[in-house]
Amino acid sequence: MLNFETRTGPDFGADSPAYPDTGVPEWYRDAKLGFFVHWGLYSVPAWAVQHGEGVNIRTEDAYAWHQYAEWYGNTVRIAGSPTWERHQQLYGTGTSYEDLADLWDASAFDADAFVGELVGAGARYVIPTTKHHEGFCLWNTSTTGFNSVRRGPRRDLIGEFHDATRRAGAKFGVYYSGALDWHVSDFPPIESDTDLFRYRRNDVHFARYSAAQLDELVQRFSPDVLWNDIEWPDGGKGTDDYAVAALLRRYFDAVPDGVVNDRWGVPYHGFLTREYSHIPGILDTPWESTRGLGYSFGFNQAEDERHSLSGAELIRMLVDVVSKNGNLLINVGPAADGSIPELQRESMRAMGAWLQQNGDAIYGTRPWVRFGEPLAPVRYTSSAAGVHVHAMDPSVGELVLPVELSGREGRWVDGSLAEAHSRADGLSVLTIPEGLRGAPVAVATIA
Numbered sequence: 001m002l003n004f005e006t007r008t009g010p011d012f013g014a015d016s017p018a019y020p021d022t023g024v025p026e027w028y029r030d031a032k033l034g035f036f037v038h039w040g041l042y043s044v045p046a047w048a049v050q051h052g053e054g055v056n057i058r059t060e061d062a063y064a065w066h067q068y069a070e071w072y073g074n075t076v077r078i079a080g081s082p083t084w085e086r087h088q089q090l091y092g093t094g095t096s097y098e099d100l101a102d103l104w105d106a107s108a109f110d111a112d113a114f115v116g117e118l119v120g121a122g123a124r125y126v127i128p129t130t131k132h133h134e135g136f137c138l139w140n141t142s143t144t145g146f147n148s149v150r151r152g153p154r155r156d157l158i159g160e161f162h163d164a165t166r167r168a169g170a171k172f173g174v175y176y177s178g179a180l181d182w183h184v185s186d187f188p189p190i191e192s193d194t195d196l197f198r199y200r201r202n203d204v205h206f207a208r209y210s211a212a213q214l215d216e217l218v219q220r221f222s223p224d225v226l227w228n229d230i231e232w233p234d235g236g237k238g239t240d241d242y243a244v245a246a247l248l249r250r251y252f253d254a255v256p257d258g259v260v261n262d263r264w265g266v267p268y269h270g271f272l273t274r275e276y277s278h279i280p281g282i283l284d285t286p287w288e289s290t291r292g293l294g295y296s297f298g299f300n301q302a303e304d305e306r307h308s309l310s311g312a313e314l315i316r317m318l319v320d321v322v323s324k325n326g327n328l329l330i331n332v333g334p335a336a337d338g339s340i341p342e343l344q345r346e347s348m349r350a351m352g353a354w355l356q357q358n359g360d361a362i363y364g365t366r367p368w369v370r371f372g373e374p375l376a377p378v379r380y381t382s383s384a385a386g387v388h389v390h391a392m393d394p395s396v397g398e399l400v401l402p403v404e405l406s407g408r409e410g411r412w413v414d415g416s417l418a419e420a421h422s423r424a425d426g427l428s429v430l431t432i433p434e435g436l437r438g439a440p441v442a443v444a445t446i447a
Contacts, residue, residue: 070298104152109338135183173225207236231265311350
């Protein structure tokens, strides 16, 4: 997947704008786990081509056979694509993608119950999509009638998310698609990574439109996180009051302890983002791993347990990311009616149950001197309590301690003493308690 922090431009030379010097706040680094919520018109068809093990898709077909259901509005415009073919069969040739707005029924959505599931799964912050690339806004915006209050749900969904998240005591963020908006654009469908940046509006008029929407979101919701996507229109990167630098200054004036990501297309960012990517080691800069529970962010009804992370896999991913100085922003993709599909709910609840017992080894931690060992299924995090040693495969029954931790006292998460014995090769080994050997990850804290 693409990385965005080096995609900056145009170069304004001596007229370059001044950006805020705000860094990444400690609350964000402590939070470790957030939830994305991808919900939009694409949730009505809720479909994309299945991806996964054994599926080989040619590079030149990657966009026509896109794994993301939330890209339905683009893939449906690629004549002959599987999405295009299925759309004709289900909706007929006279129903456009945007017509789906009037078919969207969100009557099952209960914001407090929904957010309660996320917080119960361990979320410390929640980031719903306010506007994805399709251009359909999920709040009561004055900038366009193409929104969830005027059409479809007839509800201010972001307002409901915001209020429920604040009531639950979690941080609230907003996702916003800054440079892609297919509703107010007239380009061919995107069929390559090159097209992703070629077929987008960079004019001043669109930059003003985007700025007005983002200003609305900041004024109404004071989001703790501004999560922008696919950069920003070049016409809004200068020194004008509708440009990125001014937008960010206004944001930090309103939310001094806020944070932004790296997808603005300017030489400033807060945390780095890594999408569906494996990071081999500790990154010095705070970063965020993001992906769906399956191969898509938006709900894809074609996926089943073969395509989705189990609870154990999700827990091990969280531990791996946190050991490398990252946060995990895992996504839930609701059905159109606002319900969380059971397959996703099961994994979320498994992670929540594990965090209830092991949260001290995750929240508020920082990386140790290294994230793990080259040939051992182990990860490390550290806090004032000591070094948290995460056995990634407790079923083996023992955990080899690194030299730096040998001879120090420790306890397993169940409260039992982590007593070490020496092997013939001189290494110290902890015996994993029987009751923890069936856990996805077993944690011992070495003081």
